Amino acid sequence: MPFDTTIATLKSEYGDRCATSDAILDYHSKGEAYHAPVRPDAVLFPGSTEEVAAIMRTCAAGACPIVPFGTGTSLEGHVVPIRGGVSLDMSKMDKILAVNAQDLDAVVQPGVTRRRLNEELRDTGLMFPVDPGADASLGGMAATRASGTTAVRYGTMRENVLALEAVMADGRIIRAGTRARKSSAGYDLTKLLVGSEGTLGIITELTLRLQGQPEAVASGVCTFDTVEGAVDAVILTMQSGLPVARIEFLDELQIRAVNAYSKLSLAEKPTLFLEFHGTNAGVAEQSERFGEIAHEYGGSDFDWATKTEDRNRLWRARHDAYYAVRALRPGAQGYVTDACVPISRLAEAIIETKKDIADSGMLAPVVGHVGDGNFHLAILIDPEDASELKAAEALAHRIAERALDLGGTVTGEHGVGMGKMKYMAAEHGDGYDIMRQIKRALDPQNLLNPGKIVDMN
Amino acid sequence: MPFDTTIATLKSEYGDRCATSDAILDYHSKGEAYHAPVRPDAVLFPGSTEEVAAIMRTCAAGACPIVPFGTGTSLEGHVVPIRGGVSLDMSKMDKILAVNAQDLDAVVQPGVTRRRLNEELRDTGLMFPVDPGADASLGGMAATRASGTTAVRYGTMRENVLALEAVMADGRIIRAGTRARKSSAGYDLTKLLVGSEGTLGIITELTLRLQGQPEAVASGVCTFDTVEGAVDAVILTMQSGLPVARIEFLDELQIRAVNAYSKLSLAEKPTLFLEFHGTNAGVAEQSERFGEIAHEYGGSDFDWATKTEDRNRLWRARHDAYYAVRALRPGAQGYVTDACVPISRLAEAIIETKKDIADSGMLAPVVGHVGDGNFHLAILIDPEDASELKAAEALAHRIAERALDLGGTVTGEHGVGMGKMKYMAAEHGDGYDIMRQIKRALDPQNLLNPGKIVDMN
Numbered sequence: 001m002p003f004d005t006t007i008a009t010l011k012s013e014y015g016d017r018c019a020t021s022d023a024i025l026d027y028h029s030k031g032e033a034y035h036a037p038v039r040p041d042a043v044l045f046p047g048s049t050e051e052v053a054a055i056m057r058t059c060a061a062g063a064c065p066i067v068p069f070g071t072g073t074s075l076e077g078h079v080v081p082i083r084g085g086v087s088l089d090m091s092k093m094d095k096i097l098a099v100n101a102q103d104l105d106a107v108v109q110p111g112v113t114r115r116r117l118n119e120e121l122r123d124t125g126l127m128f129p130v131d132p133g134a135d136a137s138l139g140g141m142a143a144t145r146a147s148g149t150t151a152v153r154y155g156t157m158r159e160n161v162l163a164l165e166a167v168m169a170d171g172r173i174i175r176a177g178t179r180a181r182k183s184s185a186g187y188d189l190t191k192l193l194v195g196s197e198g199t200l201g202i203i204t205e206l207t208l209r210l211q212g213q214p215e216a217v218a219s220g221v222c223t224f225d226t227v228e229g230a231v232d233a234v235i236l237t238m239q240s241g242l243p244v245a246r247i248e249f250l251d252e253l254q255i256r257a258v259n260a261y262s263k264l265s266l267a268e269k270p271t272l273f274l275e276f277h278g279t280n281a282g283v284a285e286q287s288e289r290f291g292e293i294a295h296e297y298g299g300s301d302f303d304w305a306t307k308t309e310d311r312n313r314l315w316r317a318r319h320d321a322y323y324a325v326r327a328l329r330p331g332a333q334g335y336v337t338d339a340c341v342p343i344s345r346l347a348e349a350i351i352e353t354k355k356d357i358a359d360s361g362m363l364a365p366v367v368g369h370v371g372d373g374n375f376h377l378a379i380l381i382d383p384e385d386a387s388e389l390k391a392a393e394a395l396a397h398r399i400a401e402r403a404l405d406l407g408g409t410v411t412g413e414h415g416v417g418m419g420k421m422k423y424m425a426a427e428h429g430d431g432y433d434i435m436r437q438i439k440r441a442l443d444p445q446n447l448l449n450p451g452k453i454v455d456m457n
Numbered sequence: 458m459p460f461d462t463t464i465a466t467l468k469s470e471y472g473d474r475c476a477t478s479d480a481i482l483d484y485h486s487k488g489e490a491y492h493a494p495v496r497p498d499a500v501l502f503p504g505s506t507e508e509v510a511a512i513m514r515t516c517a518a519g520a521c522p523i524v525p526f527g528t529g530t531s532l533e534g535h536v537v538p539i540r541g542g543v544s545l546d547m548s549k550m551d552k553i554l555a556v557n558a559q560d561l562d563a564v565v566q567p568g569v570t571r572r573r574l575n576e577e578l579r580d581t582g583l584m585f586p587v588d589p590g591a592d593a594s595l596g597g598m599a600a601t602r603a604s605g606t607t608a609v610r611y612g613t614m615r616e617n618v619l620a621l622e623a624v625m626a627d628g629r630i631i632r633a634g635t636r637a638r639k640s641s642a643g644y645d646l647t648k649l650l651v652g653s654e655g656t657l658g659i660i661t662e663l664t665l666r667l668q669g670q671p672e673a674v675a676s677g678v679c680t681f682d683t684v685e686g687a688v689d690a691v692i693l694t695m696q697s698g699l700p701v702a703r704i705e706f707l708d709e710l711q712i713r714a715v716n717a718y719s720k721l722s723l724a725e726k727p728t729l730f731l732e733f734h735g736t737n738a739g740v741a742e743q744s745e746r747f748g749e750i751a752h753e754y755g756g757s758d759f760d761w762a763t764k765t766e767d768r769n770r771l772w773r774a775r776h777d778a779y780y781a782v783r784a785l786r787p788g789a790q791g792y793v794t795d796a797c798v799p800i801s802r803l804a805e806a807i808i809e810t811k812k813d814i815a816d817s818g819m820l821a822p823v824v825g826h827v828g829d830g831n832f833h834l835a836i837l838i839d840p841e842d843a844s845e846l847k848a849a850e851a852l853a854h855r856i857a858e859r860a861l862d863l864g865g866t867v868t869g870e871h872g873v874g875m876g877k878m879k880y881m882a883a884e885h886g887d888g889y890d891i892m893r894q895i896k897r898a899l900d901p902q903n904l905l906n907p908g909k910i911v912d913m914n
Contacts, residue, residue: 102692102801145641156639158648159616174888179799181829182613183866184602184652185884186873186910187892191615191648195641212698235559241669243700281742342636344559372638409640416643427642431631434899435644441898442891453643 003085006062007042010055010086017045017092028069028079028087032134034335034383035077035418040067040087047092049165049173049204056202057171059086059447067449068198070140071113075336076417078144078197082451088202090139096120097205104210105162105179110139110203117208126210129154132413133319139203144415145195149318152238152371153245153277156413160209161194166201169443179207192438197415198449200442214245214277218287219311222299223269227251227354229297230270231347234370236293238343242286246275247371248318251354254325254365261324262317267300272370273318275311318367325365325378332363334378335392339403340412343373349406350375353399360395362388374412401426416453424453460542463519464499467512467543474502474549485526485536485544489591491792491840492534492875497524497544504549506622506630506661513659514628516543516904524906525655527597528570532793533874535601535654539908545659547596553577554662561667562619562636567596567660574665583667586611589870590776596660601872602652606775609695609828610702610734613870617666618651623658626900636664649895654872655906657899671702671734675744676768679756680726684708684811686754687727688804691827693750695800699743703732704828705775708811711782711822718781719774724757729827730775732768775824782822782835789820791835792849796860797869800830806863807832810856817852819845831869858883873910881910 011018019025020042029037041064046052059066065085072079081087094111101124108117115135117128132141132148140146142164147156154160163177176189193201224230234247250258252268259266272294276286291301317324325334341349350366357364357377368375379395381388400410400423410423424432432454439446439454446456468475476482477499486494498521503509516523522542529536538544551568558581565574572592574585589598589605597603599621604613611617620634633646650658681687691704707715709725716723729751733743748758774781782791798806807823814821814834825832836852838845857867857880867880881889889911896903896911903913 100799100801102696103799104696105799145645147639147641151639155616158639158645159612168887168891172887172890174891175886176888178864178866178884180797180831180860180865180869181800182604182608182615182797182831182869184604184795184868184870184872185866185877186652186881186889187657187895188602188615188645188648188652189885189888189891191645195643195645200644212696214698239559239561239669241671279742282739285736285738338641340637340639342557342560342562343638344557374637374639403637407635408637409635409642411641412637412639413641415641420642424643427635428646429632430625430629431633431646432643433629434625434631434646437898438644438895441894 003041003062003064006058006064009058010042010044014044019043019045027072028089031072031074031077031079033075033077033419034333034389035080038080038082038084040081041084043087043089045089045092049167052088052167052202052204053171053173055086055088056167056169060169060171060445063445063447065447065450068139068143068202070110070137071135073134073136074140074144074417075414076419078415078417078452080418082418090137093204099124100179101126103179105207106210107205107207108138109205110137112138114138114141121210125213127213128208129211130157130160138206138208142194142203142206143197145413147413149246149248149369151369152247153243154211157194158191161190161206162209163207164190164193164203165205166193166203168201169445169448177207195415197417197452199439199453200448202448216280216283217275217277217311218283219275219314220287221266221271221273221314222294223267223271225269225298227270227350228347229299230272231350231370233272233294233297233299235343237290238371240289240293242289244274244371245277246273248273249368249370249375250321251366254321254367257324257328257365258317258321261327262320264317273314321367322378325380329363329380331382332380333383335381335396337377337396337399338411338414339399339408340372340374341403341406341408345406345408346370346373349402352402353377356395356398360391362391362395364395372412373408418452421453421455460498460519460521463515463521466515467499467501471501476500476502484529485546488529488531488534488536490532490534490876491790491846492537495537495539495541497538498541500544500546502546502549506624509545509624509659509661510628510630512543512545513624513626517626517628517902520902520904522904522907525596525600525659527567527594528592530591530593531597531601531874532871533876535872535874535909537875539875547594550661556581557636558583560636562664563667564662564664565595566662567594569595571595571598578667582670584670585665586668587614587617595663595665599651599660599663600654602870604870606703606705606826608826609704610700611668614651615648618647618663619666620664621647621650621660622662623650623660625658626902626905634664654874654909656896656910657905659905673737673740674732674734674768675740676732676771677744678723678728678730678771679751680724680728682726682755684727684807685804686756687729688807688827690729690751690754690756692800694747695828697746697750699746701731701828702734703730705730706825706827706832707778708823711778711824714781714785714822715774715778718784719777721774730771778824779835782837785820786837788839789837790840792838792853794834794853794856795868795871796856796865797829797831798860798863798865802863802865803827803830806859809859810834813852813855817848819848819852821852829869830865875909878910878912
């Protein structure tokens with residue numbers, strides 16, 4: 001094995017925290033999606049930034065790849081150690097180091113998950129709003145530039161990571177950004193590392209922007225006769241500057257799945273789930289305004305649920321959308337797409353996509369963070385059936401190409417990993433080569449999560 | 458002259474648009490601040506991205522430096538061509554290429570100024586909110602990561618540049634980002650170029666996020682007995698999630714200057730100028746809440762001006778603050794500082810700074826974008842008097858060091874240029890070397906605005 005010496009060195013230094021058992025290697029061989037698993041040679045569980053730096057230096061000396069691993073919930077094969085080497089499991093670095101209530105920020109280690117942070121924040125009146133669905137680690141969320149249902153109001157990890165600490169390919173520890181809310185002090189290394197998927201450095205600490213917990217929250221459901229009506233209502237909502245906290249689209253098939261799985265009885269039509277945050281008066285005003293807008297586009301009347309219990313039921317159903325979809329076809333897996341387009345092109349993107357789905361004959365409900373122009377399909381396939389995988393790939397390919405044709409991106413929030421690399425040249429043109437130059441400058445041996453985002457060959 | 462051949466080539470290609478007259482060279486020898494002017498060898502006025510790329514290639518062939526120039530309003534010597542070569546004046550690239558009302562974005566050439574854009578937007582119901590005071594070019598604002606009074610609500614250029622086009626050091630044209638509101642497609646080259654001050658590439662087009670013009674705007678003034686009272690009111694305002702559009706601090710000396718210059722009669726005490734944007738009901742609610750908060754910290758009662766005329770008078774006075782300060786000492790120039798700290802440390806930072814000012818015996822009013830923790834001094838000096846310049850530098854140095862001690866940054870919004878380079882190693886540690894590695898990778902000849910941000914020697 002090419003990395004035997006390196007692994008032996010790490011084993012001698014870290015003992016049990018350098019694991020090589022089959023179960024652990026298997027667990028770290030894949031994310032949540034369809035990409036073929038590859039085992040690392042060893043899994044390391046560092047406990048501090050200094051240990052990460054030391055492991056990095058040992059790997060660098062042995063030319064051994066190193067792939068950071070959070071909760072393994074990413075969807076584009078980011079955590080698959082395709083060239084073997086070390087999977088660096090950050091789960092033991094799970095301390096909340098500071099909550100600075102006056103500054104609305106928190107300093108955390110990368111292994112802290114978003115739910116855990118919010119549990120710790122509950123009594124402070126603050127919250128961390130970014131919500132990608134999975135209870136992902138905050139380090140992983142930063143590395144993939146995750147977002148989700150609340151990005152329309154609070155932004156993605158791009159907007160919510162104020163500063164970070166990272167170990168670079170040569171083992172140096174850098175701090176990027178400060179706890180000040182803004183800065184013009186040179187190149188924005190924070191934003192460069194957010195979304196770099198472990199290919200430029202290993203995030204070892206994050207300073208996150210927090211929000212006050214809203215005084216009032218209102219949620220509601222609004223159904224439309226057509227996809228166009230629903231999306232046009234979204235466009236006008238955004239244009240009016242209504243500060244929606246969530247505005248989610250579910251197509252009729254997704255609603256059927258949700259009804260069955262979550263015991264709801266919603267009309268099986270294009271539907272928006274909404275949430276407003278604010279003061280009592282503000283939330284009431286926003287709800288009313290949205291009602292007027294929806295009415296213009298054929299939206300149903302709707303009841304606003306301000307009771308926590310009713311709201312939780314609704315958003316639990318939205319969060320469970322993927323499981324609901326899988327229950328439509330027991331045993332099937334979802335092949336998930338992630339296009340994001342300018343919102344003016346969203347109706348067109350979804351309508352054309354639904355034609356493609358119909359042509360493909362596959363089951364593929366559509367959900368979307370439509371306030372951002374982002375939508376997903378979960379194409380249901382039998383993972384053992386090569387022809388179904390091929391058909392799903394063809395459908396996903398059409399969606400990605402259409403996103404580019406409409407001036408959008410092939411990945412709104414899931415990241416590049418292995419799955420989207422083939423589109424990077426088309427999306428970025430010569431910019432992709434600039435990414436490669438940056439990668440080469442900062443990781444000349446190509447050890448940090450090699451084979452992801454940029455192809456160095 | 459080392460660049461004679463290059464300039465001759467450019468002259469033959471661009472004729473009048475390659476200017477070498479004394480007046481034009483002088484105009485492009487400096488920004489608005491105290492840094493010693495240096496003339497370029499020629500000033501080029503490109504009319505298109507392709508021309509920028511061609512000029513870049515000619516410069517690269519002749520190893521001739523190239524320094525982008527917007528309106529020359531920057532404050533840290535960014536536009537001073539300290540190694541001679543070409544000053545690239547972007548003022549002819551001043552087209553608004555598209556206003557996409559449905560997507561709340563606009564595509565502009567870099568020479569468009571922020572006021573011009575807002576004039577063009579007036580009838581669309583949209584606005585571009587970033588307001589650094591000067592009527593700067595949008596390309597320059599992006600290059601320096603500018604912000605100003607409204608950043609507390611709408612963010613800085615970092616948050617408001619969605620995508621851009623740039624010419625890189627080898628003459629390649631890249632497009633970074635898309636008009637989609639978010640993306641996880643690889644390294645964030647948009648955010649890397651924003652704030653890079655022309656040292657990594659020349660911005661030739663920008664896609665900017667727009668906002669709806671608020672239905673209602675309310676402004677007001679609130680005076681406090683102490684700096685601490687004013688800043689504590691700001692902290693609680695931010696913590697409460699009140700979406701203030703502007704919250705500006707002016708100390709008693711600044712108020713005295715403003716009263717004299719703008720014919721106002723405000724109490725000469727630590728003062729906040731505020732602005733709220735929203736619906737009529739929302740603005741009323743926000744104003745009332747702020748009133749309660751201010752009252753807790755000894756703030757005065759205040760009247761809210763919702764009439765455009767009254768509001769304009771107030772904000773005109775704020776915008777003219779620098780001229781008002783200079784009128785305190787006719788003939789003097791302002792040496793401007795730009796610290797930004799976590800908001801919890803802001804009262805301390807300002808109070809200690811005011812002690813330093815008193816010790817120095819200089820006139821130096823304080824203004825601040827306090828919702829972001831950012832504050833400025835305009836230290837009044839006789840520019841001909843070396844001992845005054847030295848004393849101002851010493852005071853500015855204490856402020857910069859204190860900003861770092863308090864976990865902040867030496868520049869909140871003015872940028873690094875030449876003026877702040879000496880602090881970069883202290884602020885960024887090994888991260889500064891990472892910046893250098895990126896610069897070397899993308900501009901190996903060090904031709905793009907050499908001697909700014911990163912020292913390559």
